[in-house]
Amino acid sequence: MTLPLRARRWAAAAALLPLAACDQRVQSALDPAGPQAERIRRLMVMSIWIAAPIAVAVTAAVVWAALRGRDSAHVPETPRADRRMAATVAGLVAATVVVLFVWMISDFSAIRSLSKLDGRPLAVTLVGHQWWWEVQYHDSVASHQLTTANEIHIPVGRPVLVTLESRDVIHSFWVPRLHGKRDLIPGYTNRIWLRADKPGAFRGQCAEFCGQQHANMALWVIAEPQARFDAWYRAQLQPAAAPADSTRIAGQKAFLGNSCVMCHTIRGTPTGGRNGPDLTHLGGRRTLAAGTLPNTPGHLGGWVVDPQGIKPGTTMPPNNLRPDELRALIAYLEGLK
Amino acid sequence: MKREAEVPRSALHADPAEDARDLRRLERTWSPERGLWGWLTSVDHKSIARRYVATALVSFVLAGINALVMRVQLARPESHVLGPDAYNQYFTTHGTAMMFLFAVPIMEAVGIYFVPLMVGTRNVAFPRLNALGYWTFLVATIFLWASFYANVGPDAGWTAYVPLSGPQFSPGKRVDTWAQMITFTEVSALIGAVEIITTAFKQRAPGMSLNRIPLFVWAEVVTAFMILFAMSTIATASMMLAMDRLIGTHFFNPAEGGDALLWQHLFWFFGHPEVYIIFIPATGMVSAMLPAFTRRPVFGYTAIVLSLIGTGFIGFGLWVHHMFATAVPWLGSSFFTASSVMIAVPSGIQVLCWIATVWDGRPRLATPMLFILGFLVLFVIGGLTGVMIASVPFDLQMHDTFFVVAHFHYVLIGGAVFPLFGAFYYWFPKVTGRMLGERLGKWNFWLFFAGMNVTFFPMHFLGLLGMPRRVYTYSPDLGWGPLNMTATVGAFVIALSVLVFFANVARSLARGAPAGDDPWGADSLEWATASPPPPYNFRYPPVVQGRAALWSRTPDAPVVTGLRTDKPEILMTTLLDAEPESRHVHPQPTIWPLVTAIGLSVLLLSLIYTPWGLIWGAAAVSIGLIGWGWPDHHRGARLEERG
Numbered sequence: 013m014t015l016p017l018r019a020r021r022w023a024a025a026a027a028l029l030p031l032a033a034c035d036q037r038v039q040s041a042l043d044p045a046g047p048q049a050e051r052i053r054r055l056m057v058m059s060i061w062i063a064a065p066i067a068v069a070v071t072a073a074v075v076w077a078a079l080r081g082r083d084s085a086h087v088p089e090t091p092r093a094d095r096r097m098a099a100t101v102a103g104l105v106a107a108t109v110v111v112l113f114v115w116m117i118s119d120f121s122a123i124r125s126l127s128k129l130d131g132r133p134l135a136v137t138l139v140g141h142q143w144w145w146e147v148q149y150h151d152s153v154a155s156h157q158l159t160t161a162n163e164i165h166i167p168v169g170r171p172v173l174v175t176l177e178s179r180d181v182i183h184s185f186w187v188p189r190l191h192g193k194r195d196l197i198p199g200y201t202n203r204i205w206l207r208a209d210k211p212g213a214f215r216g217q218c219a220e221f222c223g224q225q226h227a228n229m230a231l232w233v234i235a236e237p238q239a240r241f242d243a244w245y246r247a248q249l250q251p252a253a254a255p256a257d258s259t260r261i262a263g264q265k266a267f268l269g270n271s272c273v274m275c276h277t278i279r280g281t282p283t284g285g286r287n288g289p290d291l292t293h294l295g296g297r298r299t300l301a302a303g304t305l306p307n308t309p310g311h312l313g314g315w316v317v318d319p320q321g322i323k324p325g326t327t328m329p330p331n332n333l334r335p336d337e338l339r340a341l342i343a344y345l346e347g348l349k
Numbered sequence: 350m351k352r353e354a355e356v357p358r359s360a361l362h363a364d365p366a367e368d369a370r371d372l373r374r375l376e377r378t379w380s381p382e383r384g385l386w387g388w389l390t391s392v393d394h395k396s397i398a399r400r401y402v403a404t405a406l407v408s409f410v411l412a413g414i415n416a417l418v419m420r421v422q423l424a425r426p427e428s429h430v431l432g433p434d435a436y437n438q439y440f441t442t443h444g445t446a447m448m449f450l451f452a453v454p455i456m457e458a459v460g461i462y463f464v465p466l467m468v469g470t471r472n473v474a475f476p477r478l479n480a481l482g483y484w485t486f487l488v489a490t491i492f493l494w495a496s497f498y499a500n501v502g503p504d505a506g507w508t509a510y511v512p513l514s515g516p517q518f519s520p521g522k523r524v525d526t527w528a529q530m531i532t533f534t535e536v537s538a539l540i541g542a543v544e545i546i547t548t549a550f551k552q553r554a555p556g557m558s559l560n561r562i563p564l565f566v567w568a569e570v571v572t573a574f575m576i577l578f579a580m581s582t583i584a585t586a587s588m589m590l591a592m593d594r595l596i597g598t599h600f601f602n603p604a605e606g607g608d609a610l611l612w613q614h615l616f617w618f619f620g621h622p623e624v625y626i627i628f629i630p631a632t633g634m635v636s637a638m639l640p641a642f643t644r645r646p647v648f649g650y651t652a653i654v655l656s657l658i659g660t661g662f663i664g665f666g667l668w669v670h671h672m673f674a675t676a677v678p679w680l681g682s683s684f685f686t687a688s689s690v691m692i693a694v695p696s697g698i699q700v701l702c703w704i705a706t707v708w709d710g711r712p713r714l715a716t717p718m719l720f721i722l723g724f725l726v727l728f729v730i731g732g733l734t735g736v737m738i739a740s741v742p743f744d745l746q747m748h749d750t751f752f753v754v755a756h757f758h759y760v761l762i763g764g765a766v767f768p769l770f771g772a773f774y775y776w777f778p779k780v781t782g783r784m785l786g787e788r789l790g791k792w793n794f795w796l797f798f799a800g801m802n803v804t805f806f807p808m809h810f811l812g813l814l815g816m817p818r819r820v821y822t823y824s825p826d827l828g829w830g831p832l833n834m835t836a837t838v839g840a841f842v843i844a845l846s847v848l849v850f851f852a853n854v855a856r857s858l859a860r861g862a863p864a865g866d867d868p869w870g871a872d873s874l875e876w877a878t879a880s881p882p883p884p885y886n887f888r889y890p891p892v893v894q895g896r897a898a899l900w901s902r903t904p905d906a907p908v909v910t911g912l913r914t915d916k917p918e919i920l921m922t923t924l925l926d927a928e929p930e931s932r933h934v935h936p937q938p939t940i941w942p943l944v945t946a947i948g949l950s951v952l953l954l955s956l957i958y959t960p961w962g963l964i965w966g967a968a969a970v971s972i973g974l975i976g977w978g979w980p981d982h983h984r985g986a987r988l989e990e991r992g
Contacts (some may be wrong), residue, residue, distance in 0.1 A: 037814070037828070038826070038827070039814070039815030039827055040813065040814045040815050041746045041747070041812075041813050041814070041815060042813050042814070049746075051742070052742045052743065052745070052746050055740065055742055055743055056737070056743055056746070056813075059736075059737045059740070059743060060737075063733035063734070063736070063737065066729070066733060067726075067729055067730050067733055070700070070704075070725065070726070070729045071726045071729075073704055073708075074704060074707070074722050074725045074726055075722075077704055077707040077708040077712070078707055078712045078714065078718075078722055079712075080708070081643075081707075081708070081709075081710060081711045081712050093709065094648075094709075097648060097705050097708070097709055098649070100705070101648070101649065101652075101698075101701045101702060101705050104701050105694070105697060105698055105701060108693070108694065108697045108701075109694060112690050112691075112693055112694065112736065115690065115736065115740075116686060116687060116690045116740075119686055119739075119740035119741065119742065119743070120683060120686070122740070122741075122742040123679055123682075123683065123741050123742055126742055126745075127679060142518075180512070180518060181510075181512050181513040181518050182510055182512070182513065182609060184674055184749065186817070188746060188815045191745070192674070192742060192744070192745020192746040192748070193674045193745055193746070193748060193749070194674055194745070195674050195675045195676070197609055197610065197675060197676065198512055198603045198604075198609055199603025199604075199607075199608065199609055200603075200609070200610070200675075200676050202675075202676050215815075215827075217815070217817055217820075218817070219674075219748070219749045219750070219817045220510070220674075220749060221505075221506050221510070221513070221749075221818075221819040222513060223437075223513055223518065224433045224434055224437060225433060226817075226819060226820060227433065227819075227820035227821050227822050227823065228822070303824075324432055324433050324434065325433055325434065
């Protein structure tokens with residue numbers, strides 16, 4: 013009894029080998045965390061179950077056909093044999109049509125369940141830039157609106173309606189564990205519904221080639237229970253706290269005295285740049301430069317000094333700072349929780 | 350099935366000396382002039398097609414090297430073989446060259462070589478135009494690769510989506526290079542299409558009625574019609590892009606009332622048929638080769654012809670399935686899902702007919718046959734993943750990922766390059782007079798088949814694991830490393846198999862076994878003449894008595910006589926029944942297509958730098974065309990003198 017079981021396990025492991033090779037599935041379409049990705053995963057699995065036997069059968073037929081008649085004495089093709097073959101081919105064509113039709117109907121039924129989710133949605137606008145994501149939360153109260161970057165926090169279980177816009181070229185918003193992709197097209201406004209049914213951090217990545225740093229245009233969707241989401245949101249609404257110690261004060265001075273302010277905003281300081289991401293609560297984010305680097309002081313320092321070395325082509329210019337200035341700036345920015 | 354003596358006794362001249370003189374005269378009339386001048390002025394479809402194939406193979410190798418370098422870059426996460434700027438040029442040039450400079454032209458070139466032979470005529474319909482087509486294609490090839498190696502290669506993807514490819518986001522001349530190169534290849538592809546349609550419709554041997562046209566010729570004709578419609582669309586689109594970039598129009602600029610999606614519609618209305626423009630001739634090659642290797646006619650001639658025509662029509666109704674992620678309403682996208690699924694039906698019919706042919710025949714597993722069998726397996730896999738991504742939800746996940754990369758390489762390599770390589774082995778003896786080596790051929794096939802699967806099968810999983818295409822790097826945390834490494838190893842196996850192929854060609858050219866007229870015992874007319882064919886193709890154009898022209902030929906089969914030997918005469922026949930209609934004196938070799946092509950190059954290339962290029966270029970083109978049209982009474986006289 014144990015042997016077949018073990019054999020079966022081995023078979024299952026072998027089948028999954030290519031997938032088991034990866035330890036992280038933060039961006040895998042096969043590991044859904046929301047209803048739409050789950051619905052699509054079911055459709056994909058079904059499609060593979062239809063396609064695989066057909067591929068195997070055709071391969072077997074080709075090999076068998078090629079080998080069976082080899083070296084045989086010539087069988088002159090008689091009209092009767094040809095008629096029989098015609099009937100077989102016609103039958104297989106009919107079977108193909110039926111399979112394709114069933115397949116298509118299951119596609120259509122999957123579409124129906126993807127287009128809209130029930131419930132009052134959280135409204136978020138995502139604006140694509142070369143090569144980062146601007147995230148705007150909407151609220152009927154103007155002071156409750158929020159702009160952040162490269163990270164979308166959402167409450168678990170609540171639908172989110174993401175409005176997609178672009179200010180430059182076409183990008184595509186794709187978080188495989190939640191849903192398929194939708195393009196951000198200049199001149200158009202697109203929408204996509206999402207819902208995360210379990211808490212977690214889901215990686216997404218631009219999926220439409222958008223220029224030099226298309227590869228480094230990632231974002232994270234972070235799904236949290238409603239209470240934690242609310243706390244996060246309240247904290248994000250606050251302007252940046254004024255720096256308390258001398259290093260951070262020097263860091264803020266360095267920020268305000270250098271070219272940073274041309275493009276970035278830190279609410280609570282006299283800055284208003286919109287070309288780059290809002291940095292008001294930079295210290296709380298997981299990554300830097302749209303998923304390019306983990307958010308650590310060392311990486312931040314490297315990024316500020318040499319962005320073109322890390323992300324060639326990025327719109328951020330290199331900054332020639334004194335070492336003490338740089339240290340202070342890092343301390344200040346990382347302190348913006 | 351056995352080929353009969355070339356000419357029935359009745360057609361010969363009574364006097365052997367007179368007969369030999371007549372043959373010499375025919376030879377002189379059709380031969381190109383000697384030396385470099387003769388090479389530059391040749392209008393023979395065979396020499397032009399050979400140049401097309403050679404030029405396209407250069408692009409195949411160079412674009413393949415691009416692919417290898419990209420695979421090395423992607424083999425490991427965060428490697429630094431290529432920076433983003435170089436990588437983007439590499440993949441853009443890889444795609445552009447493979448599609449525009451390799452796949453489409455080489456499929457047309459094989460048609461330009463074999464359609465006249467298969468329909469039993471002496472040249473294509475418009476031989477000088479044909480020469481112009483090749484010269485423009487050559488300029489396009491040189492131009493693209495020169496730009497690439499000068500580090501100003503296009504970098505916006507072979508699809509060149511606006512606004513990324515527009516003036517604001519792609520300053521410099523890189524995308525202009527792309528747009529003008531596209532225009533060159535359109536000119537050449539359209540010329541090829543006109544040649545093939547006219548030759549196949551008006552120059553068929555007597556007796557080759559519509560229902561006896563070889564399947565390869567049918568495939569080339571359907572493709573040529575698709576080219577007429579698809580290439581005019583991309584011509585419009587690339588010109589609009591060039592105008593946006595060069596003279597400040599705003600077709601695609603949303604800020605000025607233009608539309609960014611308009612480009613995608615125009616591009617894919619060409620781009621999807623493009624896939625079939627590559628694939629349909631390949632199916633024709635399969636149908637052309639199968640009889641020789643199964644020793645029976647292809648099963649289901651009528652079904653296959655109707656499938657080809659059906660594919661040609663439906664192929665124009667799928668383009669939006671490349672745009673499901675844009676903003677297409679659900680109802681509209683469902684239509685395109687349905688048509689995308691529907692096109693699997695004619696392809697399925699063809700596959701079933703081929704399998705039935707093999708099943709019912711006596712297969713001989715020579716190298717071309719192995720490539721056909723490999724094609725069937727790979728193409729069905731690619732077709733099935735194609736039906737998968739015809740589904741909107743499936744596509745929304747897998748669009749623009751490595752799953753799609755895997756899919757279209759299965760379709761394009763499995764579905765087109767495999768039959769093409771089979772066709773190289775099959776027709777190489779006809780073109781050069783020498784056989785390719787079977788042993789190296791088998792190595793070539795098995796390495797290609799294995800390498801193809803090792804490279805592209807893992808890419809399906811990469812797509813499912815979330816890897817988008819066109820990325821120059823990826824983070825090690827995502828777990829894509831091992832599969833990418835596998836794919837890279839496979840790419841080198843493919844490279845090795847291509848090397849084996851070229852070694853085989855070199856070896857065969859040096860000391861290959863002589864082929865004879867008909868080494869495979871095949872059924873179509875190109876095997877009814879010498880290998881390589883003489884400049885006039887057939888001394889006496891054949892008369893066709895059945896669908897399998899050579900197998901159904903009776904010992905007393907008539908031939909066409911009475912064509913002049915002192916002038917290049919061609920027999921024109923009627924469209925439906927190929928009844929003799931008239932004799933047509935063919936144009937002579939001339940330098941003017943080359944001059945016109947140079948003029949056209951002046952026009953298109955200078956346009957990249959200044960709108961005045963239009964004026965200068967128009968003058969240059971006019972010089973070529975005036976020379977071209979200038980009546981030449983002297984050459985005929987010269988010929989008569991020499992005769």
